[in-house]
Amino acid sequence: MIQITKKHDIETVTRIGWSREQMAQRCAQDIEDGSYVNLGIGIPEKVAQYVPDGREVIYHTENGLLGMGNSPSADELDPDLINAGKKPVTAIAGASYFHHGDSFAMIRGNHIDVCVLGAMQVSQAGDLANWSTGDADAIPAVGGAMDLVAGVKTIFIITQHTTKTGSAKILTKCTFPLTGQKVVNRIYTDLCVIDVTSKGLVLIELAPGISFEYVQKRTGATLYSAASLTTNAAENTSNKAQS
Amino acid sequence: MIQITKKHDIETVTRIGWSREQMAQRCAQDIEDGSYVNLGIGIPEKVAQYVPDGREVIYHTENGLLGMGNSPSADELDPDLINAGKKPVTAIAGASYFHHGDSFAMIRGNHIDVCVLGAMQVSQAGDLANWSTGDADAIPAVGGAMDLVAGVKTIFIITQHTTKTGSAKILTKCTFPLTGQKVVNRIYTDLCVIDVTSKGLVLIELAPGISFEYVQKRTGATLYSAASLTTNAAENTSNKAQS
Amino acid sequence: MIDKRIASCANAVANIKDGDTLMIGGFGEAGSPIELIHALIDHGAKNLTVINNNTGSGRVGLAALIENGQVAKMICSYPRTANSLVFPELYRSGKIELELVPQGTLAERIRAGGAGIPAFFTKTSVGTPLAEGKELRNFEGENYVMERSLKADFSLIKAKQADRYGNLTFNKTARNFAPNMAMAAKNTLVQVNEIVELGDIDPENVITPGIFVNALIEVTQPQQESQLVQNGMSYPEINSAKKINQGVKEV
């Protein structure tokens, strides 16, 4: 979260909480060894690079590849080998290609363990809105998002805690058209980590220097504090971020 | 059809009409060049060997092979390469293997041109009964028959015109449990060839020496004579059979 | 004799009629049969319904077909991309219809069309605007929406290898919708990089069996959509006979 303070006409921009990289890094801690994982476009893509050493994770891209590797070097590049964001990728040893029917059978049939996606809004019930603002003039486009949230076992959301204008994105009820109902399991924001539980939104971890009250003020739904709430000391984590 | 005549205690067994081989041979004339064909167990299997030279036909076996070839020689034999009757087969150049889901998508999705099957009973509406006598003590077994008749474009039936005890198998209405409703297109018996049309059963060809009346007497439904009814001269065809 | 090889893309698309429904393979440019699409622009069939995951990019391939006014309706999951110039404008001005379908539901509706399944149930889109007007049904405590199959008059796809029976293999993620689309159309037209002898493709590795294929056109060096877009090309402007026939081997 970026805070802008005006004092004597001098703008001071201060970063509070986790950066995009740190959000991806935090999320990556929760990707277990041996998982089959689908990463959405944007910050979710960054999760792969932070999965802790020693864990073997297989990446699925819904356009038809299990075992997606890194970006290709110039001579590896093949326009026929792309990810769901239509960017060139590679395939690891032990990969497999399949058609869309089979790829979405994999998704719809609950075979993928984790999907990490961005969000426009998340409700306290775990409803997700991430494909349309409902603007009549917008070109509606959904891609595989509705299939992923309906079919993948665990849905992680990575998102800024509020919109650029400071409005809450985590709400009692979404106002944008839904991508899916009761689908989100955990939310990683720049301020905290929140679990979606049957009792409501439970805050399980705070970014360095962030308080429960600070987060609650910027959330459009009631937050509960986990018994085991982790508070990260500001200095510790900024060290981490530099390392 | 076998006719048994008793005279002075001497039984004379006379074959009238087409033999099993000739029925298969007659049916094979109607398999067009370039067809995808599924052949049932029994007489239908024999059709492949009589398809006229110069026609290229691809055989499908529903357990997962398109491009089934002949029986294997001893050293070609692989118990993993079998047909729907669980007999060893071979695969031609240009064959493909697929799983049951895909194989029956091929069938159900109307992609196979012709299926040739045996019958217990056929009705004048084209209903087919060929999987069960409805006998309470019998072990019911259906295999792929219901899928084939529901999905294949053209269904040819090869059957003896009557049962061993002389009862009609071609009927106003089947009495045995159905395999499918209104599915049969053409029936090849030892006595004749019959088309199932919206107007009823139309006799289009007679075996050598067989008359319309002879067939009608052994049929449990009204037959109509095709304008173009082919009558095969007895001597001609018996020559053919010897050649 | 079964020989599905056709001399040219123009011959292959000749029977497409005004008002037909077409499935066009590809996810973005990967698997897009650009030479077949350009032949269809030359052909001129109008009032088409086109099923594709996207709506093309730049002013070539599918985007050019749309720009040329041949498409009345798109059925797709993601009609905008980084370089999508044509569709958004036509859509906003009400000149083209859009049926938006979740990507997996789109794939399964096509698969169902090819597999003789008129309708199926899926959890995807339940509780969202894309389930509106569709039948909902509860199975074992969960809600599902009923989706209908999709079929087409023609499918236009791109493959890597083919034999004269029409057995196909694909290249990497260019496979995407092609095997499903090949099953769901009355006529499947395939532009293929290489036509090989019968038996050259191991029967274990055939992805699309020839039974689903009607016509094969060998295009040994297909144009790359992203390169054409990058070079600011548009179709039919790039339609000098020489350019288009590059790589098309007459058979």
Add this chain to the structure above:
Amino acid sequence: MIDKRIASCANAVANIKDGDTLMIGGFGEAGSPIELIHALIDHGAKNLTVINNNTGSGRVGLAALIENGQVAKMICSYPRTANSLVFPELYRSGKIELELVPQGTLAERIRAGGAGIPAFFTKTSVGTPLAEGKELRNFEGENYVMERSLKADFSLIKAKQADRYGNLTFNKTARNFAPNMAMAAKNTLVQVNEIVELGDIDPENVITPGIFVNALIEVTQPQQESQLVQNGMSYPEINSAKKINQGVKEV
């Protein structure tokens, strides 16, 4: 680290519980995972529901599992074959339940179970006794029957090659139900002729991606059901440790 190799068939089947639903691959003997089935006989789990196209032959493999009283119900399309001794007797004496399903509907119900589709419509069996009690529905003038998906606690299948991720290839028509069953079970146990290195199987030629596989047991020289039947063998009588472990390579 993802390594799905398991030391023995006994280990693989250890978690199968009384009352579980099992899918067992194979069409006749082709693709039948006979070593896994024999391990399940040793294991002894009872009151099983078994989904297989047939009911086995002779007194080995699936037939032996049934004869051993472990199967309460069979879901299959063709429960009798030339050498089927065990099932008919038990069925006639009311000791085993049978759900008869057309072969293609069986395959599609399994495929649906793996693909997250709770129900679909098919023309197969309309107007026959096998459609009785099922919902009929008219789509565009044709009647279809609604069929529900099938899922299982375990699938037991046989493959040709595997890598440690569980990517599989199959041999010829032994492929049959295995790829669909691998998708439809919570746990898929695979006996495989050969375990190869990651990358040895071309990603284009993987038939079952590893995501659908839970355990791999290398059985380099599996027993051939027809030979055992021909030799009048029965299981567990042939269960000398030596015979059964023939060809099972410990990993």
